[in-house]
Amino acid sequence: MSAPTAQATGGLHPSGTRTTPAMVGCMLAAFLGILDTQIVATALPRIVGDLHGIDLFAWVTIAYVIASSVTTPIYGKLGDLFGRKVTFLSAMTLFMVGSALSGASGSMEALISFRVVQGMGAGGIFVSVLSIIGELFTPREGARFYGMFGMIFAGASLAGPAIGGLLTDVLSWHWVFLVNLPLGAIVFFLLTKYLHLPRQVRQSRLDYAGIVTLSGAIISFTLLTSWAGVQYAWTSARIIGLGLTAVVCLALFIVAESRAAEPIVPLRLFKDSTFTLSLLGTIVCGVVFVGSVNFLALYVQVVTGASPTTSGFVLLPMMLGLVLSSVGSSKVIRKTGKYKIFPVLSMALGIVGALLLSTMDASTPRIVSVLFMVVFGFASGLSAQVFTQAAQNTAPPQDLGAVSGVATFGRSFGTSIGISLFASIFYGRLTDEITARVPAGALRGVDHEALSSQSVLDSLAAPVRHAVEQAYAAALTPVFVTAVPILVAGLLITLCMKNLTLRSQHHGGGERKSAPATDAAPTGATPEAA
Known part of the structure; x- marks a missing residue:
């Protein structure tokens, strides 16, 4: 498949025939990312029962949320620096590896560790899809694909509990993770074969100080909001310490971004x-x-x-x-x-x-x-x-x-x-x-946490x-x-x-028009390899 032509600004002239399979892959990837949280939530009671880890129940979700939150802004910048296709495929690879390892877990500790890997991949899925839409289409043209996100979110939210329950009851809870592998393989094929973007590799250094300080702020604040008032009192030393850590890391992040040549989040x-x-x-x-x-x-x-x-x-x-x-x-x-x-x-x-x-x-x-x-x-x-x-x-x-x-x-x-x-x-x-x-005594012997x-x-x-x-x-x-x-x-x-x-229209470019395919790479850009 030949690469579409690109403007000097990096915008593409996509043909509907060429971009449709790629967008199907993008939307399927987004569906997988949303579906994962829904089907895992349904299977969690069975998981903690089999792995004997009720005390670690919440960490199956918290570990995933922290990993995805930390990596999301980082993936956005990596796409700017090294190309969106290679960044997206890297995120999908991590997500699938994490899914396979999570499905093979034999203990709660292993599952939580592998959910971190899965979350690190998930953090790059949505940002990559949104960035690809922004690069392939003008904001006005991309409106229809943003509308599809609402449909995908609703579909995954509705189908998730049913699919999770069915997989858990008919097969086993392991399959709420393993189901990502065949679907992820389809995504990988569609993106590899049909997604063609100009890759502008810029000579730069990664903003390591920004990555570390932003990660510290996100982890501290996520733990604070997850624990405060539920597991620990708002006035406890642990919660106050997390709050102070989040504030300090955020302040250091702002300083780091003001000095970085290629900041993760340009101020x-x-x-x-x-x-x-x-x-x-x-x-x-x-x-x-x-x-x-x-x-x-x-x-x-x-x-x-x-x-x-x-x-x-x-x-x-x-x-x-x-x-x-x-x-x-x-x-x-x-x-x-x-x-x-x-x-x-x-x-x-x-x-x-x-x-x-x-x-x-x-x-x-x-x-x-x-x-x-x-x-x-x-x-x-x-x-x-x-x-x-x-x-x-x-x-x-x-x-x-x-x-x-x-x-x-x-x-x-x-x-x-x-x-x-x-x-x-x-x-x-x-x-x-x-x-x-x-009435007093009416719930004697009943676990209040199980009343739902x-x-x-x-x-x-x-x-x-x-x-x-x-x-x-x-x-x-x-x-x-x-x-x-x-x-x-x-x-x-x-x-x-x-x-x-x-x-x-794109910045610095004319109105969007379809352009004939060309075997030549656009000036100043190379088609991203699979």
């Missing part, structure tokens, strides 16, 4: 208000729209008594709302080039949705709760990838990977904060609600179970109430964004 990007506000908006979306999903599933299963399979169908309309709004907004953006209205509507409608969700209790009819969730899902889809588009729209070509990496990191960082914050609020309230609502299990709930007397359901509903209310001021802040952020039009 000059923050001079662009569109980039800065887009990053803040992305963090808000991660905190609220992604961080709260687990708690909606908890409401459906515990408060309404739905089985895991039924809960998937109950959440389906919400995810369909996300898909419809994401695809619809992407089509409008592609046609008009205007995007600001959608994140503004997303935050405003999200406030309405969060307020509606905060009113749900054990007596709320299921159809009503479904309608409330649809509003919330629709709000989420309106801003699913808009902030990334906005940031890429004003980014210099040489910083495209860094911008995509920071945007991807912002969402995962926000998600980590959201889950930790909401978990702290929920669990802090749950104990008091159970004590106040459940259907088998445990089914074993309770009807009045006791109803009291537990009410307690869970009451503990979930402040979760959605807390989301409201965060969304208000997001609304103010989006209102401050400039009402720019997405470019329909």
Whole structure:
């Protein structure tokens, strides 16, 4: 396959026939990255039972999140320096190796170690896909692919629990990791054969000081948000120490970036208000729209008594709302080039949705709760990838990977904060609600941490179970109430964004047109090898 021609700026003139298989590979890779977290969560109870590691339960997820968060901005810069294709394939290789090792694990300690390897690969998947879209297409043309991300997220979120349960029950939990191998091989083939990008290898030194200090800040802050208020008190020496470490590492990171010749996160990007506000908006979306999903599933299963399979169908309309709004907004953006209205509507409608969700209790009819969730899902889809588009729209070509990496990191960082914050609020309230609502002694001999299990709930007397359901509903209310001021802040952020039009051309280049294939490499660039 011959390489498409490239402009001096690094932009491509892709032909739909040539780019379609490559984009299928990119979208399948993104689907794998999202699916992995969903199917592993379903299999975790069986995993810790087989490997006898209930005390290490959370670290199977924490290790993965930390590794992916640390490497995401690094992959973005590596793509800028050494080419996006080789960076993407390297990330996929790590992800597949980590998946194979995780599937073969015989102990919790080994599994956690191999999840770090898998997470290091996963950190490069999303940033590479976003960077490739930004390089292959103008921001306006790429709008349709950003819309597909909403569909992929919804599909993986819906299919994940079912696939994870099926693989665990029919085969074994090992296959929730091993399933990545054949699908990953397809991705590898499609990218190797059909993805052709100009590789601009620049003579430079990696920003090792930036990598170390950023990693220290991310690890410290992720551990802080994971442990504070849940495993350790906010005022404990461990949490205070993590907070101080995060602040010191962040300060050293800023100093390192101001001095580095090729910084991981160029500080000059923050001079662009569109980039800065887009990053803040992305963090808000991660905190609220992604961080709260687990708690909606908890409401459906515990408060309404739905089985895991039924809960998937109950959440389906919400995810369909996300898909419809994401695809619809992407089509409008592609046609008009205007995007600001959608994140503004997303935050405003999200406030309405969060307020509606905060009113749900054990007596709320299921159809009503479904309608409330649809509003919330629709709000989420309106801003699913808009902030990334906005940031890429004003980014210099040489910083495209860094911008995509920071945007991807912002969402995962926000998600980590959201889950930790909401978990702290929920669990802090749950104990008091159970004590106040459940008759004394009614739960004697019952593990309070297992009350969300259907088998445990089914074993309770009807009045006791109803009291537990009410307690869970009451503990979930402040979760959605807390989301409201965060969304208000997001609304103010989006209102401050400039009402720019997405470019329909590359920096320094003309309008996008299809160009005939050529066997000659473009001037100043070489096609990336497989």
